[in-house]
Amino acid sequence: MSEIAVVLPDGSNLSVPEGSTVEDVAFEIGPGLGRDTVAGKIEGELVDKATPVSDGDRIEIVTDQSDEYLDVLRHSAAHVFAQALLRLYPEATLTIGPWTDKGFYYDITGVDLDESDLEAIESEMAEIVEEDYDIERLDRSREEAIERYEEADNPYKLEILETEAADEEEISFYKQAEFEDLCKGPHVESTGKIGAFELTNISASYWRGDEENETLTRVSGTAFESESDLEQFRERRQEAKKRDHRRLGQELEIFSIDETTGPGLPLYHPNGKRILTELSDFAESLNLEAGYEPVETPHLFRTELWKKSGHYDNYVDDMFLLDVNDEEYGLKPMNCPGHATIFDQRSWSYRDLPVRYFEDGKVYRKEQRGELSGLSRVWAFTIDDGHLFCRPDQIEREINTIIDNITTVFETFGLDAEVALATRPEKSVGSDEIWEQAESQLESVLESSGFEYDLEPGDGAFYGPKIDFAFTDALGRSWDGPTVQLDFNMPDRFGLTYTGEDNEEHQPVMIHRALYGSYERFLMVLIEHYDGKFPLWLAPEQVRILPISDDELGYAYRLRNELTDQGFRVEIEDRSWTLGRKIREAQEDRVPYMLVVGSNEQEAGTVSVRDRQEREKQDVELETFLAHLQSERAEKRQMPDFLD
Secondary structure (H helix, E strand, O other), X not given: OOEEEEEOOOOOEEEEEOOOEHHHHHHHXXXXXXXXXXXXXXXXXXXXXXXXXXXXXXXXXXXXXXXXXXHHHHHHHHHHHHHHHHHHOOOOEEOOOOEOOOOEEEEEEOOOOOHHHHHHHHHHHHHXXXXXXXXXXXXXXXXXXXXXXXXXXXXXXXXXXXXXXXXXXXXXXXXXXXXXXEOOOOOOOEHHHOOEEEEEEEEEEEHHHOOOOOEEEEEEEEEEOOHHHHHHHHHHHHHHHHOOHHHHHHHXXXXXXXXXXXXXXXXXXXXXXXXXXXXXXXHHHHHHHOOOEEOOOOOEEEHHHHHHHOHHHHHHHXXXXXXXXXXXXXXXXXXHHHHHHHHOOXXXXXXXXXXXXXXXXXXXXXXXXXXXXXXXXXOEXXXXXXXXXXXXXXXXXXXXXXXXXXXXXXXXXXXXXXXXXXXXXXXXXXOHHHHHHHHHHHHHHHHHHOOOOEEEOOOOEOOEOEEEEEEEOOOXXXXXXXXXXXXXXXXXXXXXXXXXXXXXXXXXEEEEEEOOOOHHHHHHHHHHHOOOOOOOOOOOOOEEEEEOOHHHHHHHHHHHHHHHHOOOOEEEOOOOOOHHHHHHHHHHOOOOEEEEEOHHHHHHOEXXXXXXXXXXXXXXXXXXXXXXXXXXXXXXXXXXXXXX
């Protein structure tokens, strides 16, 4: 029997017989690992342990100690839900039921459910878990699979067979007791492995995520190995509700989204604009220091530009299109074609490269209305976009500089990072050779940088692979963030060139990058990460002066003038309230510092300093407090620390 070689996580090669499965690889590594194997990852994709491996595949073994085990368990919980549902509502029709980063869901039709029905379904699920049914994989012929779902009158499963499984002669099913479902897996060994679960909500969805398709009912839930893990999840969920950026955004007057002005179109109030300005200034300082030059492009272009860039073919369904004097225009979904056009306006020498542009560019994407949510998913958003054009020999240095700046962003805001390499998607432009070269270079940079990273097959941009950074906030949740994309395709489509040292024309490499991702999503992350308690330098209101009576108003205004002269954002609470109420209001508004001034402070020319952690210090010289404010702001410290 011929041998093939697979690549293990440490980079070593392992020879196995051709036709081996993931489980076979695990047994080759060691009998203990083979027995413990639950699933595997091939080129970063989670698969059943019975999946065959190919020569050159990168393989990871998943056991119940792996991070991915929870995904496998939740996938099985989705099947337990479906089994329980059909026991109670045999008229229901199943569509798809995947795991998610928070749990699982199953989209169904043919039955009306509301929140009051979840308790009965959970009780039935508990019985299925208690029975500890074996979950076994069955491979059926395509003809048998089609026949089953024709008899069941399930057009959704039939469509899956005709599309996602179109090239497969054998179709995998998973069976537990009387329940059987079309599925690629992977799953845990038995239903009893699901230690704790909860159905969390019911919502509407669309088949295939397309609002032109049928409306389905989505039942969402989560599952864990133990009840204690589920209880921790419930506590985090309660904390997440308290930190919800949509509620805090309204309470703190940061942003609003009004139905009259349109869905997915955020309106930033003065407080929100102050935060955005600070974020923009910080990004600009990093860009200028790294040698980027500011540019600006319009919101609207003729669609000829989008056809030239490839966006029209790949993004037209997500674009807002307009007819202007019998010509088609489109609101820009991305900034890169405009930057490529600017680069193309003059001739360049190899000595000029790299050329780096940056722009806080507003873009527009026609997300489905059902998917719009606060600032996390909108129609209009601003990318802190940067594009650079360089020689191939400059790629690694430039990407390392970008990663250094992204690291600075994470450290400045006290966020942790998760890193992934996203490779070629099914819908893409460019040759295999170009994609292989681009993916190889990004992988090389990540390896040399020492980052631990995941592989995300098929999640690259249509024009090139990318390195994705995700923000991990104070609650341990992960959010999409900065990205670095290597692009050999757009320079080719735009005919971009530079004159090389050999006096011949050469094509530059284009690198797309963002330090935040988008301001909207990043602001959402920060609101929830900080629970609205922004660091001093970001806080829309940095100091509030609380005069005890009207007799101290004149002194309060003098203090405010001295602080505002130094660039601080200061307000005076001059309403006829008690001091206690003024303090409570400032605390609820999450103002970093309060200055309490009464007759004693006015007479001595001092202030009493309170912070939002409810600490206080009296008889403070204004110069002392001001000097601290200046250093705290300049160093972008995470918390008010004058009273530490």
